[in-house]
Amino acid sequence: MRIIIAPAKKMVTDTDSFAVDGLPQFLEQTERLNAVLQGMSPKELQALWRCSDAIARLNVERLEQMDLRRNLTPAVMAYEGIQYRYMAPGVMAAAHLNYLREHLRILSGFYGLLRPFDGVTPYRLEMQAKLPVNGCLDLYQFWGDCLARQLASESDLVLNLASKEYSKAVEPHLPKAVRFITCVFGEQKDGKVIEKGTQCKMARGEMVRWLAEHNITDAADIQTFDRLDYQFQPSLSTEKHKVFLKADSQRRTS
Structure with a gap:
């Protein structure tokens, strides 16, 4: 099983807590993206990033000083x-971190597909950014099917805990032989399942931790997740979508 998650916009440098295992698999493509970004003006970069002046200044400085191979x-x-x-990987037991090493993959507009202990440097580049590269109109075209092919070479089961922005860089390109299961974390309102951004992010992170703590490798075991007051809903779920609802939202609609 491989678990895919999205990155976060906010990044930090921490070269002391844990050593890196190595460099990202798609570093050659990252270097091409970096060259394109470094060739853009601060005004063009801010328009691409769609961010405040302060965040733009920070990331322009990062680009100017960027080293993709050292201090990672x-x-x-x-x-x-x-x-x-x-x-909370910083307080995980060694066995749980090893579970992440094997099973967790982080999708990235800049790095493509990251193993948890690949060395990275802070950057800003969302997968949905309209960045023309090598004749491609955007990053979805740039990465094409290579992220999906890498995942398919590792496992025939992908557990999707990523946002739609990132998961659509993988799902359309996976071979039919690979099962792709998306977890939905929501609340029930007027007979509909409503997903809320912050609650979803909390649940996805909690599920990754739970998967590691229980060494989950079988798709059938995913539905026993019950943290943050979520409960699996078999009547709302399918082979490709596993729905978990907040218990209090079920009580309000029952």
Whole structure:
């Protein structure tokens, strides 16, 4: 099984807590993206990033000083979003970190596909960014099917805990022989399942931690996840979508 998650916009440098295992698999493509970004003006970069002046200045400085091979942070420690705080890899036991090494993969507009302890440096580049590269109109075209092919070479089961922005860089390109299961974390309102961004990120991070703690490798075991008051809903689920609802939202609609 391979678990895919999205990155986070906010990143930090931490070269002390854990050593990196090596360099990212698609570093050659990352170097091409980096060259394109470094050739853009600060105004063009801010338009691409769609961010504030302060964030633009920070990331322009990062680009000017960027070294893709030295002073690197393990990917799973580099991102600081809600999902990563709930995953809390910094306080995981060694056995759980080894589970992440084998099973977890982080999707990235800049790095493509990251193993948890691949060394990275802070960057800003979302997968949906409209960045023309090598004749491609955007990053979805640039990465094409190579991320899906890499995942398919590793496992015949992909558990999708990524956002739609990132998962669509993989799902359309996977061979039919590879099962692709998406977990939905929501609340029930007026007979519909409603997903809320922050709650979803919390649940995805908590599920990654739970998967590691229980050494889950079988798709059938995923539905026993019950943290953050979520419960699996077999009547709302399919082979490709596993739905988990907040228990209090079920009580309100029952």
